[in-house]
Amino acid sequence: MAIAPPPSGPSAEDEAMILEVVRDLVRERVAPRAADIDDKGEFARDIYKLFAENDLLGVPFPAEYGGVGGSFLTYVKVVEEVSKACASSGLMIAVQELGALAIIIAGSDEQKRRYLPKISSGEYIAAYALSEAGSGSDAAGSMRTRAEKKGDTYVLNGNKVWITQGSVADVITVFAVTDPDKGPNGISAFVVEKTFPGFKVGKLEKKMGIRGSPTCELIFENCEVPAANMLGPEGTGFKTAMKVLDKSRPGIAAQALGIAQGALDYAANYARERMAFGKPIGQQQGIQFMLADMRVEVEASRLLLYEAARKCDESSPDLTLWAALAKLKAGDTAMKVTTDAVQILGGFGYSTEYPVERMMRDAKITQIYEGTQQIQRLVIARSLVGKGAGSNGSAKN
Numbered sequence: 001m002a003i004a005p006p007p008s009g010p011s012a013e014d015e016a017m018i019l020e021v022v023r024d025l026v027r028e029r030v031a032p033r034a035a036d037i038d039d040k041g042e043f044a045r046d047i048y049k050l051f052a053e054n055d056l057l058g059v060p061f062p063a064e065y066g067g068v069g070g071s072f073l074t075y076v077k078v079v080e081e082v083s084k085a086c087a088s089s090g091l092m093i094a095v096q097e098l099g100a101l102a103i104i105i106a107g108s109d110e111q112k113r114r115y116l117p118k119i120s121s122g123e124y125i126a127a128y129a130l131s132e133a134g135s136g137s138d139a140a141g142s143m144r145t146r147a148e149k150k151g152d153t154y155v156l157n158g159n160k161v162w163i164t165q166g167s168v169a170d171v172i173t174v175f176a177v178t179d180p181d182k183g184p185n186g187i188s189a190f191v192v193e194k195t196f197p198g199f200k201v202g203k204l205e206k207k208m209g210i211r212g213s214p215t216c217e218l219i220f221e222n223c224e225v226p227a228a229n230m231l232g233p234e235g236t237g238f239k240t241a242m243k244v245l246d247k248s249r250p251g252i253a254a255q256a257l258g259i260a261q262g263a264l265d266y267a268a269n270y271a272r273e274r275m276a277f278g279k280p281i282g283q284q285q286g287i288q289f290m291l292a293d294m295r296v297e298v299e300a301s302r303l304l305l306y307e308a309a310r311k312c313d314e315s316s317p318d319l320t321l322w323a324a325l326a327k328l329k330a331g332d333t334a335m336k337v338t339t340d341a342v343q344i345l346g347g348f349g350y351s352t353e354y355p356v357e358r359m360m361r362d363a364k365i366t367q368i369y370e371g372t373q374q375i376q377r378l379v380i381a382r383s384l385v386g387k388g389a390g391s392n393g394s395a396k397n
């Protein structure tokens, strides 16, 4: 069922309905595909189409630019619900948002009209290209991709790596150095379409988890980007990139929370049924304590995440901190809870016949991308002891 909100965006009741639709779709269409998506390691176009048909790719996009106009809180709940069953599918929704955020934050009205309706509807797949082989956490300090102005065009040269959905994307937000003498203030943001001359998809990564989400290298060889595709003034790209991460980290926290909840649900059901020493293992106090600790971590992650999402909705000045708190807690919870879920299933937990080993592999990435857990700690520490904490100010924070 497609969601057709009024131009002002959906009401609280509409948002509850969106989540009902998502739960039904996840149960009937996504969960049965999850193991196969992981096994084949391919972008699941059927699931992408399903999300597009049900208006799930543009939940938090402004209604005036073709989005659903939903709250950020609803958006993270959608990612959480999908990720309970399939982290690769949850990531599709989160990365559509990630790829569009720089346009929402820094784009002109014309740029928003040109791109957002197509990304929101799913006609365009979006991606976000900040990282390079030598520039991950230190995103600005070591960036090498150059953009040089020639008339009405910027010519991009360089390589981006680890780009989620890069191989299937129609539009990519790309960050490149326009003035190498200005450090972070010499970086600019561009919308690059896959048809622009000089744009090429490079090597696809073979990964531990989120195997249904393609991750690849992008190559720019004298890639011609119209100057009209620069987002915001020249030199503001790094600030935009960081503002994007403030709003996209809660999406990753939602993916992590969903993975953790999915693993906890599976492990609890298993513990109720699996017999050992004449009774269900869930009647053994050692297992009960594990399950109780898992529940605490999951609920604590949820509270932090929903608070961070509210901060997004309010454009709160302490959003950077709350996004880091939520991402750090949910990512670590996903790793711990999925590892414990594998333990509760014993040997069966280690088998691909059961979903928890996939969940454990999928959980790991939530501690790495969109700023590693160490970078989240730096951000949090800065709120306590000031800017001196951590690296040189060009890190992903």
Ligand SMILES: Cc1cc2nc3c(=O)[nH]c(=O)nc-3n(C[C@H](O)[C@H](O)[C@H](O)COP(=O)(O)OP(=O)(O)OC[C@H]3O[C@@H](n4cnc5c(N)ncnc54)[C@H](O)[C@@H]3O)c2cc1C
Pocket (backbone or CB within 6 Å): 128, 129, 130, 131, 133, 134, 135, 136, 137, 138, 161, 162, 163, 164, 165, 207, 215, 365, 368, 369, 370, 371, 372, 373, 374, 375, 390, 391, 395, 396
């Ligand atoms: C599957 C996948 C998908 C991705 N998708 C995208 C995407 O769509 N777009 C994009 O732009 N990027 C993407 N990335 C890149 C990701 O954001 C980076 O891998 C991440 O930011 C870490 O950078 P790095 O790998 O270069 O590690 P490094 O920065 O080299 O870090 C190595 C280790 O050192 C630690 N470290 C670094 N600096 C500090 C410090 N100051 N203090 C303490 N510890 C520190 C790190 O935490 C880490 O443990 C993706 C990565 C993966 C694996």
